[in-house]
Amino acid sequence: xxxxxxMTVAPTDLRTAREALADTTGTVEVRGAGTxxxxxxxxxxxxxxxxxxxxxxxxxxxxxxxxxxVRAGTPLLELQAELAEQGQRVAFDPARVASGATVGGLxxxxxxxxxxxxxxSMRDLVIGATVVLADxxxxxxxxxxxxxxxxYDLAKLLHGSYGCFGLLAEIVxxxxxxxxxxxxxxxxxxxNTAAEHARTVLASAFEPVALEWAEGILxxxxxxxxxxxxTRAGRLAELLGGSVLPEQEALAAWKRHAALVxxxxxxxxCRPSRLPGILAASGGTAVAGLGTGIGTTAVPPEAVxxxxxxxxxxxxxxxxxxxxxxxGRAWGQRPSALRTLRDLRAALDPGGRLCRGRFDNxxxxxxxxxxxxxxATS
Amino acid sequence: MxxxxxxxxxxxxxxxxxxxxxxxxxxxxxxxxxxxxxxxxSLVLLPLDTASVAAAVTVCHRYGxxxxxxxxxxxLSGGALxxxxxxxxxxxxxxxxxxxxxxxxxxVVQPGVTNLDITKATAQYGLYYAPDPSSxxxxxxxxxxxxxxxxxxxxxxxxxxxxxxxxxxxxxxxxVVTLGGDTGEQLGPDLRGVFIGSEGTLGIACDITVxxxxxxxxxxxxxxxxxxxxxxxxxxxxxxxxxxxxAAVEMMDNLAIEAAxxxxxxxxxxxxxxxxxxxxxxPAAECGNQFEQVKAICDRHGCTRLHxxxxxxxxxxxxxxxxxxxxxxxxxxxxxxxxxxxxPRTRLAEVLGRIEAMGNAAGLRVxxxxxxxxxxxxxxxxxxxDAGESERAENLSKDITELCxxxxxxxxxxxxxxxxKACSMPRMFGEDDLAVMDRVRAGFDADxxxxxGKLLPTPRLCGEKPGRYRPHPLEEAGxxxxx
Numbered sequence: 001x002x003x004x005x006x007m008t009v010a011p012t013d014l015r016t017a018r019e020a021l022a023d024t025t026g027t028v029e030v031r032g033a034g035t036x037x038x039x040x041x042x043x044x045x046x047x048x049x050x051x052x053x054x055x056x057x058x059x060x061x062x063x064x065x066x067x068x069x070v071r072a073g074t075p076l077l078e079l080q081a082e083l084a085e086q087g088q089r090v091a092f093d094p095a096r097v098a099s100g101a102t103v104g105g106l107x108x109x110x111x112x113x114x115x116x117x118x119x120x121s122m123r124d125l126v127i128g129a130t131v132v133l134a135d136x137x138x139x140x141x142x143x144x145x146x147x148x149x150x151x152y153d154l155a156k157l158l159h160g161s162y163g164c165f166g167l168l169a170e171i172v173x174x175x176x177x178x179x180x181x182x183x184x185x186x187x188x189x190x191x192n193t194a195a196e197h198a199r200t201v202l203a204s205a206f207e208p209v210a211l212e213w214a215e216g217i218l219x220x221x222x223x224x225x226x227x228x229x230x231t232r233a234g235r236l237a238e239l240l241g242g243s244v245l246p247e248q249e250a251l252a253a254w255k256r257h258a259a260l261v262x263x264x265x266x267x268x269x270c271r272p273s274r275l276p277g278i279l280a281a282s283g284g285t286a287v288a289g290l291g292t293g294i295g296t297t298a299v300p301p302e303a304v305x306x307x308x309x310x311x312x313x314x315x316x317x318x319x320x321x322x323x324x325x326x327x328g329r330a331w332g333q334r335p336s337a338l339r340t341l342r343d344l345r346a347a348l349d350p351g352g353r354l355c356r357g358r359f360d361n362x363x364x365x366x367x368x369x370x371x372x373x374x375x376a377t378s
Numbered sequence: 379m380x381x382x383x384x385x386x387x388x389x390x391x392x393x394x395x396x397x398x399x400x401x402x403x404x405x406x407x408x409x410x411x412x413x414x415x416x417x418x419x420s421l422v423l424l425p426l427d428t429a430s431v432a433a434a435v436t437v438c439h440r441y442g443x444x445x446x447x448x449x450x451x452x453x454l455s456g457g458a459l460x461x462x463x464x465x466x467x468x469x470x471x472x473x474x475x476x477x478x479x480x481x482x483x484x485x486v487v488q489p490g491v492t493n494l495d496i497t498k499a500t501a502q503y504g505l506y507y508a509p510d511p512s513s514x515x516x517x518x519x520x521x522x523x524x525x526x527x528x529x530x531x532x533x534x535x536x537x538x539x540x541x542x543x544x545x546x547x548x549x550x551x552x553x554v555v556t557l558g559g560d561t562g563e564q565l566g567p568d569l570r571g572v573f574i575g576s577e578g579t580l581g582i583a584c585d586i587t588v589x590x591x592x593x594x595x596x597x598x599x600x601x602x603x604x605x606x607x608x609x610x611x612x613x614x615x616x617x618x619x620x621x622x623x624x625a626a627v628e629m630m631d632n633l634a635i636e637a638a639x640x641x642x643x644x645x646x647x648x649x650x651x652x653x654x655x656x657x658x659x660x661p662a663a664e665c666g667n668q669f670e671q672v673k674a675i676c677d678r679h680g681c682t683r684l685h686x687x688x689x690x691x692x693x694x695x696x697x698x699x700x701x702x703x704x705x706x707x708x709x710x711x712x713x714x715x716x717x718x719x720x721x722p723r724t725r726l727a728e729v730l731g732r733i734e735a736m737g738n739a740a741g742l743r744v745x746x747x748x749x750x751x752x753x754x755x756x757x758x759x760x761x762x763x764d765a766g767e768s769e770r771a772e773n774l775s776k777d778i779t780e781l782c783x784x785x786x787x788x789x790x791x792x793x794x795x796x797x798x799k800a801c802s803m804p805r806m807f808g809e810d811d812l813a814v815m816d817r818v819r820a821g822f823d824a825d826x827x828x829x830x831g832k833l834l835p836t837p838r839l840c841g842e843k844p845g846r847y848r849p850h851p852l853e854e855a856g857x858x859x860x861x
Binding site (some may be wrong): 062087123139141144154158165180224228231270272273293316335337344346347 | 479481482483484504525526528532533536537539540547549553555556557559560561562563564565566567568569570571572574575576592594595615618619621622623660661662663664667668720721722723724749752753754786787788789790791792793794795799803806807808810811812813814815817818819820821822824833834
């Protein structure tokens with residue numbers, strides 16, 4: 001790159017976000033709260049840092065329609081506080097929200113938390129977006145209604161794109177009511193036993209919204225009416241031989257769970273039945289979403305490649321979440337539609353301005369990215 | 379016409395016995411559920427597996443021949459309308475449920491499997507496939523993927539895009555790739571999400587992996603009559619405001635009720651101005667509690683009759699009436715157009731009032747039956763073609779969808795843009811928005827061979843009026859040809 005200090009631009013609205021790209025040249029790093037800087041491939045040094053720290057605020061909140069439009073740099077934690085006043089929420093709870101992760105960053109990195117079991121990830125909650133492409137073109141997709149099949153869903157394309165396809169400037173989300181009550185059942189057991197219990201719970205009518213194992217503890221959360229939750233949690237505890245946690249203990253248990261996810265080195269997605277084996281083989285401290293098939297593991301840097309290979313071998317996906325200084329692959333299996341991804345990038349960002357390096361060597365023009373070294377693949 | 383070399387290539391790709399070239403048989407493929415647009419294809423191919431779909435598409439790519447994938451042909455927006463000098467690749471013979479994995483709660487199915495057959499294949503494990511278009515007995519999962527189909531239960535459970543985990547896709551140059559993965563976890567940009575709902579313009583989905591849900595413990599359904607559409611709309615708002623997410627909330631106005639009752643005899647009240655079907659599902663205790671709340675809300679808004687389904691049979695009857703409503707309208711009008719638009723839920727009363735006024739101004743009746751919980755309208759514009767009302771009906775239908783956009787909604791909630799509404803897309807999207815969509819299209823299909831002329835407006839034909847097909851003045855003059 002240039003070797004000179006990068007220029008920082010901090011747009012405050014769509015107009016200035018457009019100008020930040022339309023009126024500049026050179027490579028660009030999009031930076032939000034910085035909570036996922038160490039994830040995936042390393043951002044190459046760029047000419048411009050586009051800081052979304054001031055691209056914040058609610059644009060339109062329609063409680064009766066249960067939709068909200070926000071600028072993408074808005075921290076989700078702040079948004080949740082505002083929505084909670086109306087008894088609503090974004091049904092989404094990744095670990096790093098507590099550290100100030102922004103709405104745009106959470107979409108761009110395809111993150112999700114335990115609630116994904118019931119509500120999916122941001123891709124399932126984003127109903128509209130306004131994006132700015134590398135050349136300053138502003139494009140709107142979706143809208144303010146939850147049911148909408150007019151045109152291509154560009155928000156999906158940006159989901160998981162790590163900023164490579166465009167800047168998410170504004171995002172429209174569908175909301176859910178805050179549940180009247182929640183209850184968590186705890187069972188101390190090993191991962192394999194937990195997986196067996198998870199199957200029983202999922203096959204039953206308990207409708208858990210989260211089902212996670214971490215450090216020898218299986219946590220199952222239900223949501224609903226106060227009486228309903230109490231009844232269901234009681235029956236669940238009986239079925240599993242566990243106990244219903246008092247509210248404060250439940251909060252502490254989930255906080256501990258989030259801390260473990262935050263410390264993880266590799267994030268994995270595979271068929272739920274294959275997850276325990278993969279995590280056990282990784283040898284690291286593991287967190288397992290036994291209904292979602294999404295897990296994380298904290299392993300030493302030299303073990304990352306082996307985890308990627310093992311996950312790829314069972315058809316799963318994996319991405320490094322805590323890059324070390326030692327070189328290694330950021331991503332596990334390459335998508336089979338890699339050519340299409342490259343063609344899309346060429347169509348949307350022909351100069352390859354945006355967020356170079358985040359996808360390792362997926363995009364051919366970045367094979368010399370500093371963090372990349374060739375490793376054996378399975 | 380396709381020359382002998384191309385014909386030979388197609389025969390080699392899918393097998394000579396699976397090529398339809400007989401003019402009479404070809405006519406069966408000239409349109410989908412939107413019968414106003416018709417175009418006989420040059421050839422229909424009936425591949426038996428993914429490999430032969432890919433082989434057929436490879437031939438199309440090699441010779442620059444446009445292709446249109448087709449499932450059961452139940453689409454209502456002309457999405458499967460053939461292209462002149464193009465081929466139809468019918469997926470009706472790819473009907474195998476490849477795998478049901480009750481442990482991981484997924485099923486892998488071929489694109490020609492009907493929506494309802496997925497649930498039938500998984501019911502033995504206490505599982506089901508949630509998205510449920512009204513045509514679920516006949517529409518195929520491949521078509522559902524193309525249109526991102528929804529249905530009555532999507533308010534709570536989401537749409538096709540929320541339930542398809544991955545797909546084997548034949549790209550427009552014949553390459554076979556997998557989009558998505560075994561879980562909802564995303565590896566890089568979500569190509570699966572862009573592909574679902576792309577109306578066949580980005581390639582052809584073959585093996586489709588869907589996630590399955592556990593059958594809920596309880597289902598409670600009620601049918602409630604109201605003195606006005608407004609009162610029924612207020613009930614919907616109050617249910618949502620109470621923090622209740624029903625499995626389904628459907629509304630029908632008097633005309634729709636009249637039609638459905640004549641067809642099915644579901645026990646609807648013929649004289650009521652509006653009726654709601656509300657369904658709750660979930661754990662028994664909570665479901666019962668919320669059901670009482672819903673009943674109280676109905677009472678508060680002047681409910682004139684509340685019928686609670688006593689058993690599965692009665693529940694099925696209520697739904698049979700609702701799901702038959704479109705077709706049933708044929709009993710009260712010689713012709714009708716099914717429209718599909720969305721408004722924010724809070725604008726329901728306003729949009730219905732304006733639709734009524736527009737209908738009166740046009741001298742035409744409009745029946746309304748719709749997914750009230752998510753604001754997805756299905757106005758049915760009734761007319762008599764023999765009385766010369768066709769053009770008025772088409773214009774009214776178009777004006778209603780564009781009104782939805784004006785009120786902050788969308789041109790389509792589930793039927794797609796297809797051929798029918800491509801020309802209305804500039805009402806909803808700006809030039810740059812559409813140009814970016816075109817760039818996305820180019821990323822998948824640089825030659826624009828996959829279902830061309832659908833979804834995105836084709837400028838050279840946008841001079842014609844939406845609605846039933848009639849030749850464009852330039853077509854009549856021989857200046858242009860229809861794609």
